[in-house]
Amino acid sequence: MNHLRRKITVALLASVFTLQTAVLASAADLTSVRYHSGGEHDRVVFDLSSEPSYQIKASADGREITIDMANVSEKDFKRKPFHSSRIESVKYVLSKGHMLVTLRLKPGLTYKANKLSNPARVFVDILPKTAKASAKPSGTVRRTGSEAEGDILPLAFDGLYTEMAAPGLAKRSYIYWDDAGKVSAYFVEADKDLYTVKPVLARGHVPGLQSTSGISDAQNAVAAVNATYFAGNGDMIGTVKIDGLMAGTTYYTRSAIGFLPDGSSIFGTVAYDGQVTLGDVTQSISGVDAERGVDNLILYNKWYGSRTRTNEFGLEFTVQNGRVTKIQTGNSVIPSNGYVVSVHGKAMDAFAGVRVGDRAVIEQDLGAKWNKAVDIMGAGPRLVQNGRVNVTVAAEQFPSDIRYGRAPRSAVAVLKNGNYLFGVVDGRQADSHGLTLTEWAQLLVKFGARDAINLDGGGSSDLVVGGQVQNSPSDGQERRVGSALILQKK
Structure with a gap:
C-alpha cells in the first residue's frame, strides 16, 4: 500500500513539474x-x-x-x-x-x-x-474602394509598412536594424500611368531657396523630394533643364534623370557644352544661370528671374530674335523670350567690338538623347543600373563628404514595373545612422529599382507626401534647398 502511494506521489510530482516546464517554455x-x-x-x-x-x-x-x-x-x-x-x-x-x-x-x-x-x-x-487608416501587418498594402486603383509593386518584408495615400500612390516606411544600428527609410511609389515627375526650382527661379514642403505646397504637388546640389545662394550645381530651357550646369560629367516629350524617362551621364557667337566672335559658355566669375561668360535666361544682379565690372549683351538688342555694364533685365550674355575679363575683351544689331547665335549641346529631353535633373552619382547596384561615385569625381561614410541620402528611381520612386533615408541621429552610397543602392534594389540616381543628401534629405514631411531631417528641421522633384497627377 505504501509502495502504491509512493508511485502515485512521484507521478503527481512529475506531472506538476512537466506542467511548470511547459508554462515556462511557452x-x-x-x-x-x-x-x-x-x-x-x-x-x-x-x-x-x-x-x-x-x-x-x-x-x-x-x-x-x-x-x-x-x-x-x-x-x-x-x-x-x-x-x-x-x-x-x-x-x-x-x-x-x-x-x-x-x-x-x-x-x-x-x-x-x-x-x-x-x-x-x-x-x-x-x-x-x-x-481612416487602420493598422495592418508589416509589408501589406492597404487598399479599399477607389484606393485599389493603380498598379503598385507588391512588397512584403519585415519592417515594411505600406499605406495607399491616393489611387496609385503608395507611402512606405521601412525600419530595420543592421550591424551599425537602426535605419529609418521612407519612400513614395507612383503609378506611371497616373502621375508624372517634374523638376522645379525653389520660388520658381535661380537663385532661390525654399523648404521642400514649401516647394510642394507652391506647386500643389502630390509628393516632393529634394533634388540637386546647390550653392549657398541657391545656384544649381548640377545639370538642370525645365520645359526645354537650361536652368543650371556643372563642370563635371554626372548622372541625371531626363524626361522625353512622350513622358518616358532616361538615365545616364550628361555633360553641358555651349558657345555664343556675337558678330564674328565665338566663345564658350562657362555656365547657365549662375553667379558670374572672373573671365566668365554666363548665359542668363528667364529661370534666373527678372535681372542678372551682376556688378558693373563686366559687360552684358541682351539677345532677342537672333540679334543683340542692348549692351550695358551690369544688372540687365532678362527678357522672357531671350537671353543675356554676361562677360567679364578676357571674355569681355573678346567681345569688345560687338554692337547693337549684330547677329547672335547661341548653341547648347548635351548629347543626342539629352538634347531631346524636355526636363532634366542632374545630381549623382548613379546608384542602380538595369536592376543592379552600380555606384559611379569615383568616375563622377564626387568629393569625400559625399563619397564616404553613412549619411542621410535621397534618390529618385524608376522601378522594374515602370513606376516612379522617391526615397530618403535618415541619418546622423539616434533613430537612424544613415547609409553609405552602396548600402543605399542595395536598399533601392530591394524596393524594386531598375534605375536610380543619388540626389543631394545630408541635411537636405527631405520627402514630402500630401504636404507632410515623412522623414526626420538631420538638421532638426527642413533645410531650404534650391530645387525639388515633384509628383503631379496626369
Missing part, C-alpha cells in the same frame, strides 16, 4: 520596443520571442492605453522612454508574469492594434480619431 520574452513617428500616425512595435496573449485597456477619458501582455518576461529587454507630438509618455510595469505598457496620448487621438506571429510582434498605431 513564456514570451520581450526583446525590444521600437518607436516611429510618421506623418499620419505613430507606431509602437513590441518584438517578442514568441506570440503573446494580449489585451488593450483604455482609460475613461481615452488619454491612456495599457497594453497587457500575459506570460511575458523581460530578461533581454532594456526599458526605454520615448515621447512625440502624439505620445506624452510611456510607462512599463512587470507584474505576476504580465508586462503592462501604458502610453499616455495627446488629446484627440485613438489607437489601432494588431500582431504578427512570424516574426512575433505586437504593434500599436496612434492616430487622430478622424483618421
